[in-house]
Amino acid sequence: MESMIIKNIMSEDPVCIDKDQNICDALRLMDKRNVSRLLVINTNSDHERELVGIVTEKDIALKLGSSRYGNMAPSHFHVSTVMTPELITAEPDMDAGNAASVMLENNIGSLPVLHDGEIMGIVTKSDLLDICRGRAYEKYTAADVMSTEMITVSPAERVVHARRIMIDAGIGRLLVMEEDELAGILTARDMTRAVINFRKLVPDRHKPSRIRNLLVEDIMKQNVRTIEEETPVTEVASLMLETGYGGFPVIKQEVEGIVTKTDILDLIVEIEGVF
Template identity: 55%
Template sequence: MHVKDIMKEEVVHVDKDQNIQDALKLMKKHKISRLPVVNINADHDRELVGIVTEKDIALRLGSSKYGNLPPSHFHVSTVMKQDPVVIESTQNIGIAAETMIKNKIDGMPVINDCEIVGMLTKTDFLEICKGKPFNSTNIADRMETDLVTVSPSDRLVHARRCLIDKEVGRLPVVEEDILEGIITAKDVANAMMSFRKIVPDKYKNARIRNLLVGDVMTQNVKTIDGGSTLEQAVTVMLENRISGIPVELDGKLKGIITKTDLINFVVELEEVS
């Protein structure tokens, strides 16, 4: 199977000179978390110059270096990652999955002859994570158990720092071993954006440190039992448009299963076949 067989052909992009508010609006409208960044050259062609994600925006907005600047002052070009990883549409999906894991990315532009023809994300792999052996492999055998967690009373800047240092996209929010919610890079980005709109510049640096995880986190989180199968996890992820599911046993948090865990399994299976 090749990249072209599972990629999304619709490519939503953003110009490098647009501001990050425009980028976030596009992400929300199209229910995506990353955008190729383009520059219109002299021939009016769209030249790929970078990629921007919700996480990139969250990290920049939470930086003390830019604490007093309103969101309208942030152009996409100041936040994006330059020289993005790309993949040819004719490449094998095993190579594509391995490329994502190696580069610690959740998606990449698909190209043909230097032209963007699609986007490939970890979500695109989920549709092939069905049937054997996904319907006979328990989540407990593939989930991540070395968890980084935060509490509702932790400051949002601490959660942001954890997302950066541990290179994860979400953090379970736990109080006395009980799962209270989950906070993601998207939650941080939206909270930082809203905060900057309503708080006067001279108070931003001081007040941003008073934002708590409990004020921003998603409550009533979808969970899954450790005895469920990977195929069942895939179904929950697709139906709820989420990238990770906390795993509980006997009412207590024991791990988390993510798209990355599933992609790792795909790579292993491709190497065997």
């Protein structure tokens, strides 16, 4: 099977932000452009668009929830404070299987695409998902790729605890379970939006204690979209692209597992091959 190169699937107009802007600017730009990550550039450099890092919604959520920065207003955070400066990049002719493998090995969701130091684009897990609509993937179902070892929280647990679980496990979403029933789902995006809105509403003197006591049930999403074990991977990939969701719980009589973009990338590596 001929391998697909990332030049053919990457986003050629990556959304960029200057390192000296604040994270509220970053979040507004993410909302406006419907993306979850931004390339960070230094516009004061002699180079027209010097790439200096990448910032994601998860980066912002985990930083905002930390004790070190918990009392600071989001408008006081420069993007450079929360960005990841150690970048792993790709060339336009890298094949899709290798790109998926690099993302999995480094637990990252995207690769900036550079050629001779110039920004050509960005390839994300979502871009790679589009490959899964092909015929080679039609025989696989959610049961073939789902993770059965699920990391969960209860609705009554504190958000600061959920944040620590996300950091330790290197994940961006948690299933919320109550008495073995699916009660909701909590994502890094939910956490970011909740903490920022919370800080706008709560007086400064009450913020530290109130944020520490914020519960998962206060900010989780309810009425979670689920899939069945028999759902084809091609359909799962399409659902992720259509909804923007990064994962779906798999339900039979009870929760059997979860399928995330990372699980599908494992399948892409298997099918596309790594050279």
